[in-house]
Amino acid sequence: MTEDLLHQTVLLHEAVTALKVIEDGCYVDGTFGRGGHSRQILKKLGSDGCLIAIDKDVRAVEQGERLAAEDSRFSIRQGSFLQVAELIGHEDGIDGLLLDLGVSSPQLDDASRGFSFMKAGPLDMRMDDTSGQSAADWIHEAEEGEIARVLKEYGEERFARRIARAIVGVRSESEITDTLQLAGIISAAIPRHEKHKHPATRSFQAIRIHINRELEELESMLQVAVGLLKQGGRLVVISFHSLEDRLVKRFMKAQALGERLPAGLPVQYEQTNAALKLIGKPIFPTKQEVEFNPRSRSAVMRVAEKL
Numbered sequence: 333m334t335e336d337l338l339h340q341t342v343l344l345h346e347a348v349t350a351l352k353v354i355e356d357g358c359y360v361d362g363t364f365g366r367g368g369h370s371r372q373i374l375k376k377l378g379s380d381g382c383l384i385a386i387d388k389d390v391r392a393v394e395q396g397e398r399l400a401a402e403d404s405r406f407s408i409r410q411g412s413f414l415q416v417a418e419l420i421g422h423e424d425g426i427d428g429l430l431l432d433l434g435v436s437s438p439q440l441d442d443a444s445r446g447f448s449f450m451k452a453g454p455l456d457m458r459m460d461d462t463s464g465q466s467a468a469d470w471i472h473e474a475e476e477g478e479i480a481r482v483l484k485e486y487g488e489e490r491f492a493r494r495i496a497r498a499i500v501g502v503r504s505e506s507e508i509t510d511t512l513q514l515a516g517i518i519s520a521a522i523p524r525h526e527k528h529k530h531p532a533t534r535s536f537q538a539i540r541i542h543i544n545r546e547l548e549e550l551e552s553m554l555q556v557a558v559g560l561l562k563q564g565g566r567l568v569v570i571s572f573h574s575l576e577d578r579l580v581k582r583f584m585k586a587q588a589l590g591e592r593l594p595a596g597l598p599v600q601y602e603q604t605n606a607a608l609k610l611i612g613k614p615i616f617p618t619k620q621e622v623e624f625n626p627r628s629r630s631a632v633m634r635v636a637e638k639l
């Protein structure tokens with residue numbers, strides 16, 4: 333059962349410090365998970381402060397509801413990044429937004445969620461398993477070219493075509509419904525295995541990103557977030573793979589540059605329509621954090637402030 337599974341929060345103090353919490357401010361934790369960051373934000377808020385959390389996973393939301401019952405400054409809503417504006421409905425604007433992207437350990441460690449290529453389970457991979465298409469349904473229906481595109485684009489898998497061909501070959505004989513079955517097909521289709529990396533790592537990442545529309549939802553969330561933040565409000569984003577981080581980096585940079593004007597024009601910074609100011613350099617977990625929590629090893633945190 334999921335509730336015994338814990339999530340070790342990544343960059344806990346770094347992320348909450350970067351939010352620059354003010355006592356009576358109103359903040360959004362867009363990725364509640366098991367509430368590690370939320371609890372730390374609540375420690376910094378005064379009695380008039382507020383924290384609204386969002387998660388698309390119903391099990392995460394159940395945990396958040398327990399916290400809400402104990403602390404009236406906190407509330408949680410179930411939904412995706414695409415619905416953030418309606419979910420928080422805070423017309424006066426918010427003082428900060430934190431996104432700790434990707435999946436939580438309880439999602440990965442619960443075999444019945446189908447995220448892990450190491451544990452036998454139904455091929456599901458939906459963060460919100462009450463709606464949308466499961467990985468098994470997609471694998472069953474997608475055309476070979478579409479499977480290859482997803483594996484290449486979201487997993488940077490060089491053997492994407494071979495794997496897609498193998499999947500289509502197997503599924504014409506029997507349904508692919510199980511994580512280990514899919515991992516085995518992928519493994520057998522790859523001629524050379526990378527050292528210290530399970531051969532199904534890239535493909536599972538790719539399918540997960542596709543099924544959960546992770547990049548599209550992130551892009552939409554970032555666009556809306558800029559409009560929700562008050563002047564001086566902070567946007568703090570922790571990413572776990574290069575596609576996500578590239579998107580965050582480009583977005584923040586573009587918002588910090590504002591409209592592109594021809595070089596050499598005598599324009600003041602305030603006249604460029606820039607919406608964000610970049611704060612510091614990207615932050616990575618310390619060696620100690622990675623030793624203690626190996627899942628933090630690929631994390632990178634970027635921070636920006638609303639102008």
Ligand SMILES: C[S@@+](CC[C@H](N)C(=O)[O-])C[C@H]1O[C@@H](n2cnc3c(N)ncnc32)[C@H](O)[C@@H]1O
Nearest residue numbers: 341363365366367368369388389412413432436
């Ligand atoms: C890495 S975990 C967050 C962990 C959390 N910071 C903690 O300390 O417990 C990411 C969470 O965000 C949720 N999530 C990811 N993408 C989402 C999206 N597009 N919309 C809503 N929730 C999302 C996942 O369901 C997961 O519970």
